[in-house]
Amino acid sequence: MMKQYKYPPISEWKSLCERPLQNQENLESQVKEVFSEVKDNGDKALKFFTEKFDKVSIQDLKVSESEINEAEKLVSEELKSAIKIASENIKKFHNSQQEEKNIIETTEGVFCWRESRAIENIGIYIPGGTAPLFSTVLMLGIPATIAGCQNVALCSPPDKNGKINPAILFTADLIGIKNIFKIGGSQAIAALTFGTETIPKVDKIFGPGNQYVTSAKQLAQNYGVAIDIPAGPSEVLVIADETSTPEFVAIDLLSQAEHGTDSQVILLSNSEKIINEINIEIKKQITDLPRKEIAEIALQNSKSILLNSINEAIEFSNYYAPEHLILAIKNAENFTDKIKNAGSVFLGNYSPESAGDYASGTNHTLPTNGFAKNYSGVSLESFVKKITFQNITKKGIQNIGKTIELMAEAEELMAHKNAVSVRLKYLENES
């Protein structure tokens, strides 16, 4: 069960907000070795590590067209149509994030604006394991397509039969991702970082993964590759009041707890009664879950905290900076202005986290581990650069020329000053 706390003083908030420690240091040397092997030996190293870590021998790293066609037959029509519906919502929301060109005349004759350009080469990592995370293919593939990224390479580890789950292949194909590779772990990240005979080098790597993948993404940055956001275990913070439905809150907490034993679940309320009722519901609803054992361990690291008011709960939540924040309270929309740090916020009784995980349209790649204080979740913007442009007329440079000259001179950069002076002199002579 969750650990219970009552009215903790602010001095204790820091320790209450601590996430379970991630031990990364030990992985680093192994990941560095994988990087150096992949850099030197390309595909050969990839096949070696796949045999070593995934226990399967792969001839062709690239998924063939016939494998994709076969996958299409293996996915149920029901699931296909669900994926298509979710895909439309995700498209709609991410399409709305396109920015229109907005030319600003900062001074008469000085025109400045920004234009978005796709990052050309994108790598998407989709973890393997028992459950196929095709939803993440949607969340990363759709904005990449809207942005217009030219080359999208998707890597996912093969199973014991050398296959990638058909739902992943179907979803990738639906979005138009043609380059799918059977490679996982830190070796996949190394391949996307350096490029190999088969796998292209990319500019930015997206996607979740285990601690090896996380450590590899961090290392990739040293080689000039950008990454989506630093990663950590998934987490939810629910704020409930006496109007919330214990049955709903309990299952929302459980749906976070079932993710992994390191998942964090925080329940805040101003009502001891509702905390107790939610706890009773958790005990009831956990029994039928196939991932019950995982959820039970996660709950042991989790906390329910009784606070004085909803406002105090929101203050605590800002301090914690949760990946997911559910406001299961009366008039939830009245509290949104007070939320300072969170990845994605779910308002009211009918906005479960799983809606955002799959189908409402928002992205589910979000900052964990307190990173909601300084990082946004993935959006269309994650797949573009915004380039600034300026077009200055003769009149414009005459208007701001003196300002530039004075500032450049004060910074002792004479050529910067002269770049304006020669133009001003030229214009004087011209007139």
Added chain:
Amino acid sequence: MMKQYKYPPISEWKSLCERPLQNQENLESQVKEVFSEVKDNGDKALKFFTEKFDKVSIQDLKVSESEINEAEKLVSEELKSAIKIASENIKKFHNSQQEEKNIIETTEGVFCWRESRAIENIGIYIPGGTAPLFSTVLMLGIPATIAGCQNVALCSPPDKNGKINPAILFTADLIGIKNIFKIGGSQAIAALTFGTETIPKVDKIFGPGNQYVTSAKQLAQNYGVAIDIPAGPSEVLVIADETSTPEFVAIDLLSQAEHGTDSQVILLSNSEKIINEINIEIKKQITDLPRKEIAEIALQNSKSILLNSINEAIEFSNYYAPEHLILAIKNAENFTDKIKNAGSVFLGNYSPESAGDYASGTNHTLPTNGFAKNYSGVSLESFVKKITFQNITKKGIQNIGKTIELMAEAEELMAHKNAVSVRLKYLENES
């Protein structure tokens, strides 16, 4: 002089685009030691390193109000008014980057939107040295203020007299930055990363610096602190045709070359005549520059490249991904759509780089070293997180519920599925 190349085949572009190598590895251990000392000993360590590296003993790390008042008297009225004019333009352009709330109904009853929230604690680093980079105070301080960042800490190394340049203090005060600290180098970055008795821990660190500062910013990321963009030496790429004014192009190239001996300057043209004329102008204009020696060394690492057409030049530029790109060509605005990778672009004969460096309104903190392929320059967005919100009505969850259930089940996350099922069942019973 610049190295000259004529019609290089595409196979040679890669090597032509290589930046001078940055040797970082050797710094790492020194920077790590500084971090560990500052973490353990706070202000005491800061004072120790300031004596060691800056050769000055500092009593109060924080700049006092009387020092700020004194600084105001030392800056000329002319420069003050120039800084104010630049500041207004920068405000206007960055204000235009505010995003309006745009609620999208992705499916009937499913409402999704994003809201921006300031990153609360910001650190700004301003290098010391002979020239006071007060323009960077504007470029980082103004968007931080517009975003509404609560706490802005500015660090800059003290000079031999234990002072920070008055132009920096005046500019910081103008913007409303109250917390200014006399501390530089990797010890300043360590202080902002961990916090000390005097200097606050921050969420994100901005600003240029030497290789120690760059290495320290990279290390800060391991402790959960975000940074603006990875750094490298400054660079400009100019594309000129037979219509451009050699006098202007020459001084634009020189204004980049004077930055530092590691600056990179690239000139592309489809006209050998104009390249020759520009070279003659460079020789003429370099003679009077106070930073002539620096510019000469930078030019030795620089290249002029004759290509077949302006379109080929733009292709080369996209391959190079310059920090600054000047299109000193006829009808420059017709070529903007073709630009894929650049930090900031200057169009036509009257848009010198120094306009964007100081006063046109665009930001001068830009991706160098090829990072324009995968990073944007600093903008208002660098100082905020965008939080997604969703509000789903009863009707909304009934509309997308089945989709979520099917997808969660296929990903074997039963509690995710149940989070919807319990709500759908509840609504069924309610009706």
